[in-house]
Amino acid sequence: MAQWTERARGEIWLRRLGFFLGLLFLIALYGWALRGVEFDLSSIFKYGGKFFELLGRMYPPDFSALPQLVRPLLQTLQMATLGTFFGALMALPLVVFGSQLVVRSALIYWPVRMIMNILRTIPDLLYAVLFVAAMGFGPAAGVGALSFFACAIIAKLTSESADNINPKPIEAVEAVGAGKLQVIRYAVLPQLIPAFIDHVIYVFELNVRVSAVMGYVGAGGMGMQLTTAMEWRNYSQVLTIALLIFALVIVIDLVANRIRDAFVQGIVLPRPLRFLGLSVVATLIVWSFISLEVDFNRLVKGFDYFRNLVWAIVTDPATEYFELAVQRMIQSLQIALVGTTISFLLSVPLGFLAARRHVGMPVAFAVGMKQIPNIIRAFPELILAIFFIATFGPGPLPGVLAIAIHSIGMLGKFNAEIVEKIRKEPVEALQSSGASRLQVFRYAVLPQVLPEFLALFIYRFEINVRAASVLGIVGAGGIGSLINEAQSYRAWDIVGICLVVIIPTVMVIDFLSARIRKKLIEG
Amino acid sequence: MTAPILRVHNLTVIYPGVQPVKALDNVNVEIYPGEFVVVAGVSGSGKSTLLRAINRLAENDHAQIHGEIYFDGVNVLKASRRQLREIRSRIGFIFQEYNVVERLPVLTNALVGSLGYVGLVRSLLGRFPKEQIERAHHALVRVGIPQPRHGDRAARLSGGQKQRVGIARALLQKPKLILADEPVASLDPITANVVMNIFKKINEDEGITTIVNLHDPVLTFKYGKRIIGLKHGRIIYDKPITAINRETFEEDIYGTVDREG
Known part of the structure; x- marks a missing residue:
């Protein structure tokens, strides 16, 4: 008994010492x-x-400038839409070839995962700065930056979902003698697609937030108006712009959250409604594409810039x-x-x-x-x-x-x-x-x-x-x-x-x- | 006498690791067409490993399988990937946790069983032949899922209903052998009996050879026609039900609690 208390006393002192040292460390x-x-x-x-x-x-905010702000506001939304769309397209191959469920060889999925991790480390505004430098001022740079930003997050989140899907149905489909592709089609995709869509909508929300401000470094949209208003010290217009961005973000969040909730709860929409939803999304993408007038020559120029950048880092x-x-x-x-x-x-x-x-x-x-x-x-x-x-x-x-x-x-x-x-x-x-x-x-x-x-x-x-x-x-x-x-x-x-x-x-x-x-x- | 449909010879299964586990130790068994066999034993006795070794699902758990397994005269352990898929398509496998794809409709879950009979492109597009769809509806109704529910997502079904879908999936394979690994362990006693009766009826009506793993002695004696008792990875009993003394059997297989206490 005495021995036991001895040991306990020693432990208490040790813990006190640890606590004291931890405190010192935190203060420092x-x-x-x-x-x-x-x-x-x-x-x-x-x-x-x-x-x-x-x-x-x-x-008070200056609402007289409102008509001039409609176009940048729409541009913000269009950049976010296209960025999410291209990002999702780019993320798909990364997810597929980075998944152990699909690719057996570590020689393939490790490099792919490495690329995914590197893309993920670069912050949103840094993408914006790089793409503005590469493609010049304007929404094209915004779309480029948002695409990469979106791709990184969608790929990362979806691969995590892929690692966590229930392996039991996979076993059942294997047990009936199905081939690899059939297993993916009937046991992997049904589990993965809802997660993928959920992540895409979530990233669209993020993209709207980023898209609204990234113009501050020259990437088109609302942020560019913010720069001008700040430079001219036109503060009432600054407030108007900030409020508009705020309103846009709140509205998009509300709508997106509704849709995501429906997905998570697995609500099945009747066919006509599903068709309607799909056509709305398709129209949004096409409209964004047409009215942003993305110049593909700039893409080529942009590619040059990144080659030079990487070249400079290496050599x-x-x-x-x-x-x-x-x-x-x-x-x-x-x-x-x-x-x-x-x-x-x-x-x-x-x-x-x-x-x-x-x-x-x-x-x-x-x-x-x-x-x-x-x-x-x-x-x-x-x-x-x-x-x-x-x-x-x-x-x-x-x-x-x-x-x-x-x-x-x-x-x-x-x-x-x-x-x-x-x-x-x-x-x-x-x-x-x-x-x-x-x-x-x-x-x-x-x-x-x-x-x-x-x-x-x-x-x-x-x-x-x-x-x-x-x-x-x-x-x-x-x-x-x-x-x-x-x-x-x-x-x-x-x-x-x-x-x-x-x-x-x-x-x-x-x-x-x-x-x-x-x-x-x-x- | 006819040839056995399944012959297991000197089967030893080891799960490698820091401390390798010998789950099955030199098991020999022959199963003849039309038999209804219950494999009895406590958890950890090797029942699941035995069934999962037969269609080599145990390889998913990195098991090392030694010995010989002949299904319909073909050595399963020597089969190529392609042959293995062909073998698997003729063995219906039922899981304790049903293993249905929750997001897919009930009908598609049953149709998964016909993947071995549908061309690759058609199956990837989800365009199953009319004949298979008919068979799926028929099989589902037969196991007790009425037609109006065939379009529901499997997630909306109860446990017992999911297991029925699992059986329908196996039936779509036109199996020569059904392996059921603790198919009723997650169900309440009444539902368990209903599901066991489905197995019994399929065996009696169509003569499909069936091997069921059960840990419950009551169900074992109610449904088994031949009982294989497993303990610590070895077969200690293999007799028709009529030749078994229930009391000594229970003591040998399950041990008695009061003796240990």
């Missing part, structure tokens, strides 16, 4: 990151007022800029870390308030709170960053703030869902033993939600690393600022070095994040 980490992003509360308070002053100057890399690129990349990581953390601290309480099942909260209140993240989510980071740059001047701080605010959208929504999923039994067990509300929270609620909160935090950090790598393109610090400078001098080799730094960094972060999240969730 955040101290380092906060200095890296030039975080300074006093300047936030000092200049924060300017932000609202800026908003004040925007009001004549700007190694003298490597150190600078790494420094800026580290700053991007710091921006992502601080921004995600602030957002996390704000959205945990929001999650509890917006959770419908939380004890003692009126339902109407929770429903109201739930709208906050939805509204925030519809405001693109880039627009927030532009506003914050106008307030605080260029530098990493606007990037941090833009990420912190925008991420509340997703974190708040998912945190609320995590709280809603809590198992009631442990809560009741503690209540029945006479525990106080705080005790119930500490011993029954917190242990259930904490791992999932942390996993979500890490996942969002992974997304924000991409955002923080490109927000610099509009002046918000990190490696994006280097890309911006290099691009304006047409220094391909420096852009190349940035790619060489960004791609492996993002890959490593993705890999670590997936590992840690799996550990956290599975325990």
